[in-house]
Amino acid sequence: MAEITEQLRAELSEALRQGDADKAEALTRQALDGGADPLEVIQGIIVPALTEVGQLFQEFKIFLPELMLAGEAAKRATAILEEAIAASGQASASLGTVVIGTVENDVHDIGKNIVSTLLSSHGFKVVDLGRDVAPSAFLDAALKEQADIVAMSSLMTTTRPSQRSTINLFKEVGEREKFKIIVGGGSVNQQWADEIGADGYAADAAAAVELCKSLIQVS
C-alpha cells in the first residue's frame, strides 16, 4: 500500500470538516487510485476529522447543519472505502453495529439523529430505524443486522416506558444476552437506565459514542 501524501490527507480532512461531500468523495477515490490503504484512510483521516467536528458541535462552536453535512460527506467517503475493503477481502473497518431508534409513540428524533451521525463518523455501522419504533421492530432489526448494540431514545416521560417494554421483549424471547442495550434522551437518566436493566446510559451524543466504544470492548 502507498503512503497518502500530506497534501491529500489535509485536503480530504478539510473537505470532511467543511461537509463538502462531492470533494470528499473525489479525494477518497484519488487516494485509492494512488494505492492508499482504505483502512488507513478511515482510521487516519475520516475518524479524526469527524471526531474534531463532533467536538466542535459539543462545544456549540458549530451547529447541527454543519454536523449533518460533515456526517454526510464522511458517509459517502466511507461507502467507497468499505467497497474497496470488501473487494480486497480485508475485514470490515466497522467498530460494530448499532441499531438505533426513538421509541414507540415518540416522534422526537433530533437527538437520536445526532447520536446516529456521531456513531457513524466514529466508525460504527449504524442501522437507524427512525422514530416511533415498536419493541418488536428493535428486536427484528437487532437479529437481522446481528447488532452489537441496541440504542433507544425517548424525549418524554410518557414515552420512556417503551424502553422498558423493549428490554422486556428481548428477555421474553431469550435474546437479551446477545445485545448490549443502551438508552438516552431528555426523559432518561442513569437511575431510569438501572431500573429497567439497560446496559448503559449516555447524557449526550459524545457520551453515547464513548459508551458504545466501551461496551464493544467489553463484549
Place this chain on the structure above:
Amino acid sequence: MQTNWLVEIVKRSENGPFMKEPDFEMALAKRTAELVREYGLKFDPQVPIPSDDDMADRLYQAGLDLFVEMGVYNQTTERCIKFTRDETEEIVGTALNAVVLGTGKDAVVMRHRGVESDIPCVVHSGPTGTPCTERYHPLILLSCAQEPLVDCLGAGSVSTYMGQAIIPGSPTEILGARRDAAVAREAVRKAGRPGMHINDVAVPLTCAGKMAAIDQDSGLRTSDAVLVSQMVELKTDYDQLSRVAHLKSVGMHIVDLMTPLIGGLGGGAEGTAVVTIACHILGVVLYSASYHMMSHTHLRWVNNTDRMGLWMQSMVAQALSRNTPIVLLNDIYTVSGPGTAELLWEVAAGAVTGTVSGMNQQGAGTTGGFNADHTTGLEARFIAEVAHASLGLTREEANGYALEFLKHYEDTFDNPNRGYPFPELYDEETVEPKEQWLEIYHEVRDAIIALGLDLDGGWRKVRHG
C-alpha cells in the same frame, strides 16, 4: 378569499412535492443559512435585546421567504404543503389580534402587544414542560392558580395514572388526560377563579387523548385551549391537523406550540430565528391559532434564558410585532429549579425581554424539564411582577437589565442548580410558600428593585391604572 383551508391543506398534503424527511431537513438547513446571509442577520451576544427595527423587518422577510419556499412538511404523507406568498400574506393579514381567554370575571383579553408597548402582558403559568407526580400535581396547579397576578393556567403533565405509567394511545392516556383536566378545573375553582383560562393538558400525545380532555363540566371548555404542536422544524402531520379540525368545529382556542432548537436545523441564533418566524406563520396558516407559544430551547441546556435564547425571543417578537397582527406568548425555560436565586434571575431576564419585545408571558419550565415536581406558583408571580414593571421601558433600557440579570446565572449552565421539589418549598396543607423560598424571593426581588425596576409599582399600575 379562500375560507375552507383545512380541506385545501389536506389536498396539498396529498399532492404537494414529495420529499424524504432527511432531504427536507437538509434543504431547510441550507436555505436558512443562505437567508441569514442574504438578509444580513447578526447575533451580538452583548445585545440580547436589540433596538434595530430594520433587522427585525429583515428577519420577518427571511422567515416569510423560508415558509413560502420550503412549505410545511407533512410527516404522514411525506409531502410539502405549499402556499404562495399572496395566500400567506392574506391569511396572516386577517389573523386575530386579540382573544378573550376564560369566562366571566376571570376572563382576560390577550392582545397583540407591539414593541415597547404599554399594553400589559397576560401571564400564563403552570408546570409547563416540568413533569409532575400524581401526588403533588393538584397542589402545584393550585399554587399557580391562586397567584393574584397569574391570569391563565397550564395543566402540565403527569406521566402515571393511579401509579401505572400512561401508555400513549391506550385507555390510560384517555383517563390521564381527563384526570389532569379535572385537576386543573378543580384548581381554578379552589382558587376562587372558576372562569380562568386553562391552556392545555399536556400529557396526551395523540389526537384522541387531547380531545378526551374536553369536557364542559369537569374538563376543558371552549373558553380554554388545546395545544397543537409542530415538529422540529416546520413539520406537521395528520394527527396534529385533525386536532385543528375538531377544535375549530367546537369553537375552542387553539394554541400553536413550536419548539425550535437553537443549534439544531436552523443553526445558530440567527438561523433559528428565521425558522421560528416561519413556524409562527405555520401556526397562523395551518392551525388558525388563537395565540402562539414560542418554546425555543438551547439544544444542550434546554433553556432559553442564555444570550442566544433571549436574543431570539426578542428579535422574533419584534419582527412579528412589527409585521403581523398575531398574539404572541413566550415560554420561559430555565436550567435552574425552584428554591434557588438563579431561577428567579433567569425568569426575570425572560420576562423583561419578552415584555419590551411584544410578547405575553408564560412560565416557567424549570430545570429544562428534567426534575419532576420542581415547579411552584412563586416563580410565576415573579414573572408577572417583572413583566408589569417592565412596561414603558425602551429596548435599550431592557437590554441593560437583561445583561445585569445574566450575570447571576449564566455561569451555571453546565452545572445548574436544580433546586428542590414542591413539597420542600410549599406547605402542603396551606399551599403557601415556605419561609426559605420566600426569603430567596425577597432577596432577588430587592436586588432587582435596587437596580431600578419598580416591582412594587409596576403591577399596581397595571391593575389600578
